[in-house]
Amino acid sequence: MSPARPEFIPDPTLSREEMEALQRDIADAARFEDEFAFDPAAVSTAESTLVPQSDRPLVAGVDQAFLDEKVVSAVVVARGTEIVEQAYAVSKLSIPYVPGLLSFREGGPILDAFENLETDPDLVVFDGSGRIHFRQAGLATHMGVVLDVPSVGVAKGLLCGTPRDSVDERPEGWRTPVEANRRVDAPDGTVIGYAFQSRQYASSRNINPLYVSPGHRVSAETTVDLIERLCGGYKLPEPTRLADAYADEVKREYRD
Secondary structure: OOOOOHHHOOOOOOOHHHHHHHHHHHHHHOOOOOOOOOOHHHOOOOOOOOOOHHHOOEEEEEEEEEEOOEEEEEEEEEEOOEEEEEEEEEEEOOOOOOOOOHHHHHHHHHHHHHHOOOOOOOEEEEEOOOOOOOOOOOHHHHHHHHHOOOEEEEEOOOOOOEEOOOOOOOOOOOEEEEEOOOOOOOOOOOEEEEEEOOOOOOOOOOOOOEEEEEEEOOOHHHHHHHHHHHHOOOOOOHHHHHHHHHHHHHHHHHHO
8 A cells, every 4th residue: 555645754854843844734634524435333343243244344453563773563454353454564763752743753664564555444543643633643644644544543642632521530431522722733622532431440440541533534523433433342442452463473573
């Protein structure tokens, strides 16, 4: 799978100012509304569903594992419970991590893995932010625009924005919009994603929510619905859980 918008491929040699300017251009090119051919109700990781396996869309998960100065980027594509294809790449890391500029460190290696992928997924789930980003162009948005594929970002922490309601000790299935604040290049109050309580303990222990946001060609409201359908009782969505396991498997083999 090759880039559809090569002019947006992340270049780690750019200055910080140039990177931030490119992110603003990417945000302008991104479409934070539903623009896909599949039925969201057909997205499922369940064994038993009213939707036949053959009618479910192809959903890809993307994750990475780090190996000294290199990174293993893994893409796993599944149709429901069936894994259709796996691809990976081992790439050098060019720059250190800088908050808000993750895609310039890890985006190129992710695109290396997609170059080895023959399948064209209907939806891609990234371990990282989408529109919940200072310039509305997190990893999921950057990669989604470059590949021109519907994409979703799922982050374990909140990079910016303000949840409309307190996220503390919420029941499983609870959600609240995350709104833009002065740290985000969007009008205050713009819904840029959701805090979503994908799982919760019945005891007094508390699991933190996920922060899900549109990457490209998906709306904020649909994004959280899709991730709820993909979690299947776990905290993290199945696509990125599969990609995480595959990246770790490749990392072990590479070291051996």
